[in-house]
Amino acid sequence: MTLPAHAESVPRARRWFRKFIALYNPACSVDDCVLMLSELVTNAILYGQADGDRHVRVEWFRDGTSLRVEVHDPGLSADVQVQRPAADDAHGRGLLLVESIADSWQSGPSHFGGTVVSFVIADAWPSDA
Template identity: 30%
Template structure:
């Protein structure tokens, strides 16, 4: 039975972010090395373009998930991780699947002097919703950012 965790439940009534990548998603498997975190950021730029209104936030959050995959899972011990980016007119969704770890991802609170432990709290703070699944030895952490629409005002 898979472990599943979702935070900040969505309002769209659609599938949760843990679903498998869909056709049209940009999906790239990367070696579990620290140098690949920069490549994960580049995948976001390839998928969205630098002019996308959510580009910087998506790059930041993807970087956090890729770093976690390399530092805190078996991906960083000679394994790999996969980054998937989906974009629609209403939402950007990123999934990072890693080789798993002994425990689930932790939204741990750290002290002011700590040099790590802020990734998932940052994702929790900036994303519309996020969560993770653990199944068959791997963990997929995902987040969604909504694209804000500006309603036209009749004059």
């Protein structure tokens, strides 16, 4: 899914993900995945930088029993890191939340140009599905 880089795209990404993942009957928490997706799309919108019209691309893949969700931003490839905000900081917990829920996450250059941040849920489907 390709979305314009503005705040209204976050709930749109959530609805899209819920609609299409439901067809595959995952065993993992869809609510947890939607929460992490929301954080990554929000970060891409807030922190991705590029000239011209910006768009965020969301993709998800099933790999055996694993689910991988990727959020691509056309901005310059950045060093994406988990922040450790102070208790009274209002922002900065998105990747910390992803790190605590997902089995793994990573960031790097996107094959579309810019940056990709992704997370993996290892046992999203039973091994016999």
